[in-house]
Amino acid sequence: MISCTEFIWVYNELFRFIEERGGEEQLIAFWKGIADEFLWNLREYVEKDGLEGMRRYWSHTLGEEGGRHRMTLYDDMFVIDMHECPSAKLIHESGRVRPFERYCEHCLWLYPPILRELGYEVDYDLLSCERGRCRLTVRKPRARGQHTEHGGGPAVEPGPDSGE
Amino acid sequence: MPNVHKDFHGALSFGLKFLEEHYGEEGMREFLEGLAESVYAPLVRDLRTRGLAALRDHWQTVFDIEEGDVAIRMDGDVLVLEVRRCPAISHMQDRGYGIAEHFCEHTRIVNEAVCRAAGYDASVEYDQGTGRCVQRFRRARE
Numbered sequence: 686m687i688s689c690t691e692f693i694w695v696y697n698e699l700f701r702f703i704e705e706r707g708g709e710e711q712l713i714a715f716w717k718g719i720a721d722e723f724l725w726n727l728r729e730y731v732e733k734d735g736l737e738g739m740r741r742y743w744s745h746t747l748g749e750e751g752g753r754h755r756m757t758l759y760d761d762m763f764v765i766d767m768h769e770c771p772s773a774k775l776i777h778e779s780g781r782v783r784p785f786e787r788y789c790e791h792c793l794w795l796y797p798p799i800l801r802e803l804g805y806e807v808d809y810d811l812l813s814c815e816r817g818r819c820r821l822t823v824r825k826p827r828a829r830g831q832h833t834e835h836g837g838g839p840a841v842e843p844g845p846d847s848g849e
Numbered sequence: 850m851p852n853v854h855k856d857f858h859g860a861l862s863f864g865l866k867f868l869e870e871h872y873g874e875e876g877m878r879e880f881l882e883g884l885a886e887s888v889y890a891p892l893v894r895d896l897r898t899r900g901l902a903a904l905r906d907h908w909q910t911v912f913d914i915e916e917g918d919v920a921i922r923m924d925g926d927v928l929v930l931e932v933r934r935c936p937a938i939s940h941m942q943d944r945g946y947g948i949a950e951h952f953c954e955h956t957r958i959v960n961e962a963v964c965r966a967a968g969y970d971a972s973v974e975y976d977q978g979t980g981r982c983v984q985r986f987r988r989a990r991e
Contacts (some may be wrong), residue, residue: 686935686936686937687937688911689856689857689858689915692854692860695861695888698883699880700990702868702883704869706872707878708863722863722947723856723946728975781887781890782888783887809937
């Protein structure tokens with residue numbers, strides 16, 4: 686049995702294998718398949734509780750995976766600032782595998798499409814895969830003509846499972 | 850416990866299914882055998898150095914972390930793992946995830962590749978439906 690504690694490295698190798706065999710198209714198809722098969726619970730959280738559902742979903746998953754991050758929930762926006770992604774850190778610092786250069790891209794194909802399908806505006810900024818730094822920003826769709834000068838103060842900063 | 854994200858078992862199962870569908874059984878085998886040279890290279894080195902004690906310690910750690918039910922014993926010169934509740938199968942069953950038809954074959958292929966690289970033999974008899982298996986490891990005969 687491949688242990689779930691070893692799977693980050695296996696993921697790295699799997700992405701490379703699929704890209705070498707099937708090219709970018711199949712790699713993206715694989716990532717989309719993972720989202721379709723396993724992220725239905727994210728969809729449920731968000732359908733039920735919107736931005737607060739996102740905070741609850743990632744509090745659970747990021748809590749399990751570890752790492753250092755900050756979650757901020759505004760009235761109209763949810764932000765994850767990942768300062769040190771545990772997966773990317775393992776890939777780049779363990780020396781156990783040759784880091785797949787597109788490793789961090791999988792998050793781009795896993796999460797934003799679901800949130801956009803549910804009507805949110807999403808930016809995913811990959812700041813440094815090597816250092817495990819990225820930012821996910823999700824905004825409620827603004828009603829036509831609505832002008833927002835500020836989204837109100839953060840309701841949650843940092844998230845309860847933040848490593849900080 | 851951080852880094853114990855059991856949904857990864859489901860992702861692995863999906864990955865194996867994807868490999869088999871797109872590149873056939875041979876593609877899946879090639880991918881899994883390659884892990885002995887990368888992900889499991891430290892285990893291969895440890896097996897060469899410390900013998901079956903390395904595998905015993907590896908499996909004990911894995912099953913402790915994942916809270917599986919396993920009995921590990923030496924039967925003469927054979928290391929035997931009797932898995933009574935596989936953490937991967939039980940997690941996927943509990944969550945209602947689809948399990949790849951040949952999911953448990955990955956254990957056979959990875960075990961054989963790791964052992965072959967270190968001069969050992971491995972075998973496994975499994976029942977994927979119940980999440981039970983018996984794995985055996987011994988030094989390869991000259």
